[in-house]
Amino acid sequence: MKRFLRALGRLWTIPVALVAWEAVTRAADDNFFPPPTEIAARMHEMWFSGPAERLWLTDAALDNIPTSIGRIFAGWLLAAAVGISLGLVLGRSALLSRFVEPIIEFGRAIPPPALLPFFLALFAAGTQMQVATIAFGIVWPILLNSGDGARHVDRLHLETAQVFGMSRGQRLVRIILPAALPKIFAGLRLSLSLALILMVISELVGSTNGIGFQLLDAQRSFDLPGVWGTIVVLGVLGYAFNSAFLLVERRLLSWHRAAKQTI
């Protein structure tokens, strides 16, 4: 209870900011800056005014939000599969990583939105192109972090594994992968927020559904409360993703922190 009150005490600026926002926008009466109550009303109308048996979600909400989230996770999983496996290989082979280092540096430096027209020409508009853009844009932090994690495995652990006669595969799964896991998770978290950004831009450029498309639609019809409302939803999604990921990470890596503490 005390902790709850203290948390509430820390959050006092939020209602203050909301009231100030409401007061200033009402006083200014500028079409481009609608008051938050108007944004909230528009958000309700856009997404939560559906029938009760569908949890009040509208067609637009059911069409667009799951589509966008699906694209984020498809791209994220693809990038994770490629990034982790390639990262582990490069982390364990100094020679190979010397050969591909400039290619990785270059790929990482390309601003991912610049690749949109490329994937658009290759796949045409649709989920395939969005997933490709997301995966290509976010694979780099996963790849580099996995490589870094796999490079710095405790020598004692590796030598112990050798003494016990572990095969290469066993060593990879039981020694190298767990040692690299904290780093891999750091990369995965970074790439999740990047995936959200790339989802939005890819849906803004070439799409006929998704949250990004809805944003573009609202912008084209000068629906300012709609634009603001969509931005709020995207912010909430970003916040939710990050919090959920931290929760999972804490669960999965608790052994790691415990091991660090005993040393």
Added chain:
Amino acid sequence: MRGRSLLDSRLLCGAAGVAGLFCVAELAGRTGLIDPVVFPLASTIAGRAAALAADGEFLADVASTLGAWAAGLLLTVLVAVPAGFALGTLPRVEAALRPILEFLRPIPSVALIPLALLLFSDRFEMKIAVIVYAASWPVLINTMYGLKDVDPVAKETLRSFGFGPLAVLWRVSLPSTAPFIATGVRLAAAVALILAVSAELLAGGASGIGTFIIEAGSSPDALEYIVAATIWAGAIGVLSNLLFTLVERRLFHWHLARTEGAR
């Protein structure tokens, strides 16, 4: 022995890696594994990229993107560094604003482009606005983080010699935070380039690399132009990253020496 030393050279290995990728891509096209009509040959793209380097129109686009990038980055530093200092040195203000910042941060920056398109009639101003918003985060956070790292003994020493709070800020906090700010600016430079290209992709009409890529999409050998321009975008990213790392090392070698020594 000689072969060994050749394999130890990062430059040679890297060059070999790039050349190898080029040859594989070229061979895949020549043997028909990848249809050259679907995806142009590596040599065609290299030729096109070289031709673009002498193309006045493309160079004007590059200059336009770099101009927005530089102006946005400069403004970012002017806004985010003082803000970081204010939040880092005034704990009460930081505690009050933290929840609001925590809500603003997860908003995907590109989602603001449609809103900025409505708010700013001038395309250049629009670009600068979204660049400053997105690039401020790494600078702000690194500045605040750096201020936490300032040696308290140094501050106390100056204070006991009768220096005022501003003198302490100028003589101790600023120099010892500078390396962190530099890291933030390096990260912000990459973000700024991404936002500049994204804004150009969405805004259209105005000049810039993003606009060039979008417009190339309608020409018959679109993919050739798109990939060549994307290669230059990546090259700019690599160069800016290299430049910032170099400046950082040159200016703050004392900081690197200190942190390396502490390890």
